[in-house]
Amino acid sequence: MLLRMSTLFLRTLREDPADAEVPSHKLLVRAGYVRRVAPGVYSWLPLGKIVLENVARVVREEMNAMGGQEVLFPALLPREYYEATGRWSEYGDTLFRLKDRKGADYLLGPTHEEMFTDMVKGEYSSYKDYPVTLYQIQTKYRDEARPRAGILRGREFVMKDSYSFDLDDDGLKRSYEQHREAYIKLFDRLGIDYKICFAMSGAMGGSASEEFLAPAETGEDTFVACRNCGYAANAEAVLTPPPAPVTGERPALRVLDTPGTPTIETLVSYVNEHYGLGVTAADTLKNVVVKVRVPGAAEAETLVIGVPGDREVDFKRLEASLSPGVPEIFEAADFARHPGLVRGYIGPQVLKELGIRYLVDPRVVEGSSWVTGANEPGRHAAHVVAGRDFEPDGTVEAAEVRAGDDCPRCGHAVAIDRGIEIGHIFQLGRKYADAAGLDALGPDGKPIRITMGSYGVGVSRAVAVLAEQRHDALGLVWPREVAPADVHVVGTGKDNQVEVALRLAEELQAKGLRVLVDDRPSVSPGVKFKDAELLGVPTILIVGRGLAQGVVELRDRLTGEKQEIPLTDATARVVEACAV
Ligand code: ATP
Numbered sequence: 001m002l003l004r005m006s007t008l009f010l011r012t013l014r015e016d017p018a019d020a021e022v023p024s025h026k027l028l029v030r031a032g033y034v035r036r037v038a039p040g041v042y043s044w045l046p047l048g049k050i051v052l053e054n055v056a057r058v059v060r061e062e063m064n065a066m067g068g069q070e071v072l073f074p075a076l077l078p079r080e081y082y083e084a085t086g087r088w089s090e091y092g093d094t095l096f097r098l099k100d101r102k103g104a105d106y107l108l109g110p111t112h113e114e115m116f117t118d119m120v121k122g123e124y125s126s127y128k129d130y131p132v133t134l135y136q137i138q139t140k141y142r143d144e145a146r147p148r149a150g151i152l153r154g155r156e157f158v159m160k161d162s163y164s165f166d167l168d169d170d171g172l173k174r175s176y177e178q179h180r181e182a183y184i185k186l187f188d189r190l191g192i193d194y195k196i197c198f199a200m201s202g203a204m205g206g207s208a209s210e211e212f213l214a215p216a217e218t219g220e221d222t223f224v225a226c227r228n229c230g231y232a233a234n235a236e237a238v239l240t241p242p243p244a245p246v247t248g249e250r251p252a253l254r255v256l257d258t259p260g261t262p263t264i265e266t267l268v269s270y271v272n273e274h275y276g277l278g279v280t281a282a283d284t285l286k287n288v289v290v291k292v293r294v295p296g297a298a299e300a301e302t303l304v305i306g307v308p309g310d311r312e313v314d315f316k317r318l319e320a321s322l323s324p325g326v327p328e329i330f331e332a333a334d335f336a337r338h339p340g341l342v343r344g345y346i347g348p349q350v351l352k353e354l355g356i357r358y359l360v361d362p363r364v365v366e367g368s369s370w371v372t373g374a375n376e377p378g379r380h381a382a383h384v385v386a387g388r389d390f391e392p393d394g395t396v397e398a399a400e401v402r403a404g405d406d407c408p409r410c411g412h413a414v415a416i417d418r419g420i421e422i423g424h425i426f427q428l429g430r431k432y433a434d435a436a437g438l439d440a441l442g443p444d445g446k447p448i449r450i451t452m453g454s455y456g457v458g459v460s461r462a463v464a465v466l467a468e469q470r471h472d473a474l475g476l477v478w479p480r481e482v483a484p485a486d487v488h489v490v491g492t493g494k495d496n497q498v499e500v501a502l503r504l505a506e507e508l509q510a511k512g513l514r515v516l517v518d519d520r521p522s523v524s525p526g527v528k529f530k531d532a533e534l535l536g537v538p539t540i541l542i543v544g545r546g547l548a549q550g551v552v553e554l555r556d557r558l559t560g561e562k563q564e565i566p567l568t569d570a571t572a573r574v575v576e577a578c579a580v
């Protein structure tokens with residue numbers, strides 16, 4: 001490959017795009033890799049397309065190496081497959097739905113479990129056919145609520161999705177392990193820094209699941225990491241270890257006047273000062289009302305969530321816990337319809353009477369005593385005991401997790417980090433096989449229900465994650481495997497520098513390297529250097545002022561190291577630099 005910048009379809013920008021907040025977005029736009037078409041919808045320019053294809057190639061090679069077979073489904077799909085599994089409605093607003101000219105319903109595939117299940121059902125019938133793993137690298141569509149950060153969270157994006165089909169649970173575990181290994185290899189090759197975290201299954205409905213999260217400040221996923229035992233889990237998957245139930249005599253519930261206490265802090269200092277309770281925020285019970293809409297259901301349910309007052313409700317954790325139900329903020333208008341819920345003073349004591357379900361944080365154990373709302377303006381209640389003064393309808397993992405919380409595995413204090421999900425492996429089980437009736441005929445002539453796994457890699461997202469994790473103040477710094485070229489030869493000067501640069505570029509190409517050469521005739525050296533730094537090719541060879549003395553400069557984009565080398569050695573030295 002030899003790309004000449006004099007003709008390359010590329011215009012770099014000096015300014016960050018106005019809508020960009022995260023480094024990867026700014027840099028990929030500035031360096032001319034992608035261009036925005038609509039929110040969450042991007043075009044790939046030549047250099048971006050090369051990087052995207054490089055990521056796809058690595059993913060494909062590792063999927064093939066583990067025995068996966070590549071297929072390709074359409075993105076445009078008829079409603080019926082997703083109707084059969086309930087996902088036509090479960091997906092809610094995230095699904096792009098459309099109609100054809102005859103009025104038939106279609107969707108743009110957000111993920112393809114249904115289609116793969118159906119394909120296998122169509123082709124395979126005997127137990128001898130199994131196991132099988134199929135995958136595709138394809139464009140997916142999700143009308144994300146918050147498309148964000150350029151290609152990091154797109155509404156159209158490229159995903160590798162694979163599916164394993166096995167006869168029994170042991171087979172599924174093997175397929176899952178193989179995928180896990182393949183993901184480790186491919187993310188290592190891509191040069192992405194990642195952590196494997198326990199995950200929650202969300203809308204998929206199933207059991208074991210892990211996410212590959214790329215640590216990044218700009219990440220939307222919060223994960224818990226224990227530096228002591230190595231436990232790592234997506235915040236949504238963290239289970240709160242419940243304290244032991246409390247027994248023994250407790251003072252009777254007492255209603256207290258608490259004027260001017262709109263916040264937990266003001267409440268705590270008021271009750272301590274006026275009633276000598278000696279409590280902290282963690283002894284108060286905060287009750288948050290939400291509306292929960294189960295996709296397809298006619299009406300939203302009003303639900304109250306109880307968490308210790310020193311913690312916020314983490315909406316992502318709540319969402320994951322209630323999935324496929326979708327929690328929404330309870331607005332002033334909703335309160336107006338529920339006069340029993342006194343805003344700011346809600347206590348669980350009345351919820352049974354009001355017919356409202358109450359889910360609590362696991363710390364709210366039987367016998368625990370709380371300061372909470374008294375369901376009257378300006379009043380709270382103390383000594384409100386779980387199991388005596390109110391009876392929760394169940395627990396919910398909704399309270400935020402915090403640094404210093406107990407590790408669910410070893411009890412040590414955990415750290416909280418942020419990351420971007422780049423891959424997800426998931427033992428689905430039989431949900432989709434059940435919906436489709438996917439059976440294999442067993443050796444005894446009896447049908448065996450197939451069990452499945454589903455496994456995703458964010459291919460386009462990986463490009464953004466690399467940009468996020470690997471850049472500096474000057475621009476992008478691609479790992480060699482995905483870089484748009486191995487070497488960027490810059491010819492700059494008024495003599496024969498560009499000519500020599502082109503000759504070197506051809507020699508390097510002949511050695512099997514992928515070469516980008518800056519042969520633009522009337523562009524200043526400063527601009528050429530800036531562009532080379534911005535574009536992020538790992539090795540840079542500069543044919544400039546030193547040419548008259550027979551020297552060129554070899555630069556390492558990652559370390560910034562610069563060396564003058566004899567022109568005569570240039571090809572060999574570049575080949576050497578690109579081999580590592
Ligand atoms: P997220 O939690 O980030 O929304 P998800 O759990 O919905 O992702 P999966 O359904 O597991 O995603 O999809 C598999 C992979 O596809 C993810 O691990 C991620 O890398 C990628 N992916 C998902 N949504 C997007 C998106 N909107 N834009 C780009 N890549 C995405």
Ligand code: MG
Pocket residue numbers: 211421424
């Ligand atoms: Mg996921």
